[in-house]
Amino acid sequence: MKAKLLFAFALVLSIMMSRAQAPQEMNYQAVVRNAAGTPLDSGAVDLQFIIHDGSSTGTSVYTETHLNLMTNQFGLVTVQIGSSTPLSSVT
Numbered sequence: 001m002k003a004k005l006l007f008a009f010a011l012v013l014s015i016m017m018s019r020a021q022a023p024q025e026m027n028y029q030a031v032v033r034n035a036a037g038t039p040l041d042s043g044a045v046d047l048q049f050i051i052h053d054g055s056s057t058g059t060s061v062y063t064e065t066h067l068n069l070m071t072n073q074f075g076l077v078t079v080q081i082g083s084s085t086p087l088s089s090v091t
Contacts (some may be wrong), residue, residue, distance in 0.1 A: 024082055024087060025082035025083055026080065026087070027078070027080055027081075028080070029076060029077065029079075031074065031075045031076055032045050032075050032076075040071050042070065042071060042073060044071075046066065046069070047065070047077070047079060048064070049064045049066075049081050062087070062090045064084055066079050
């Protein structure tokens with residue numbers, strides 16, 4: 001009986017692990033503000049995302065740039081990181 005239970009547990013665990021995948025895209029939101037701290041409402045912004053290896057001064061392993069993103073009336077901008085450059089390239 002113990003062997004059957006252990007086998008069933010191992011089977012369920014292996015199925016769950018085989019279905020786990022890294023995300024292809026990540027949602028990102030930010031409120032863009034000017035130098036005075038006021039939200040930039042309905043304005044165009046450029047964003048660049050950089051992933052470094054090990055630390056903030058490490059080698060850049062991923063870079064993605066989004067140009068001419070529009071903020072809403074509250075200064076909120078939404079973007080999907082990985083939509084233009086696949087995140088699978090990060091190792």
